[in-house]
Amino acid sequence: MAGNGGRLGPRTDRDTELGAAVARAQDGDEEAFAVVYRLVQPLLLGYVRGLVGDDAEDVTSEAWLEIARDLGRFRGDGPGFRGWAATIARHRALDHLRRQDTRPRARPLDAELLELPGTEDTADRALEALATERALTLIASLPPDQAEAVLLRVVVGLDGVSAARVLGKRAGAVRTAAHRGLKRLARLLS
Template structure:
């Protein structure tokens, strides 16, 4: 897929983030604050896509776990973004289970591992809207598509890293991202009325 706004911004700060994480692991509180400032805004956007208005509370739980387990992390800035996204997703899923509102998935008929990447026009069109508008559009997608798109356009992960966070096969994530971005492109061209359906959406939950 074409690199989105979030992905390029994240890559720009990855060295700074990696350095801050190393210092934070040595007990530098200012460095931990710097890492937080770099990671928290996109992480919160991702969580808003998962749990809506409860994102702040879930993010707080995630950061408590991140701070507690920071010494166990091994990797660079990009790896830290993926690690924190994984923790945040686990806390979001726990939250959804608690409130008994886990989203309904749909059946993945085929994994389409050979599907080409979405045209760059989809990502470029997506960049023309504000972050708030983008999240509102993503929220209209079937959940599995939305999560794949959020990880790559908001958190800034590449495809393999997004697949690891989701615990799914890269082909399934690539398929979900492709369909989600193409659907977003259609939304931007002609906003849908009355919401969307799951009729052609893949389910990452069934791709093993």
């Protein structure tokens, strides 16, 4: 999953790369926007899939249209951009669910949607994929508030304050929900 030091590499390296790419994309650099998309899309798609299930690609595409349209208004760094993009994706997901007249609920996520190309050993990647698939299935079994907090904190890699902004809640409430969710996951795994 996308935590610090995980498969995606140290979060600070990715955040530095993301922040620089966002700045260049705001100046009209199309290749930089492609870098932004490559770094953020798997995270957003995983998060949105946890909210809307099979419609995640459509909803995430709508979010990217809004992100591209409003990119010039964004102010911040790499982690700030991830939070801003997650907020937009969440709003599009909630709009989608309202149109369907259903409540948001966590659903199983596809592990391959969260993978980025890497240099890892194939056997290690296969074992990690199995573990990731199981973890995502377990996350989907959590209460919705805990599942969404865990998705934002672990999959998208947001800190408590940023995840709270996305959810429109207090940071303490999000940290508590994520903590309870992770604790419940630990119990399920043991």
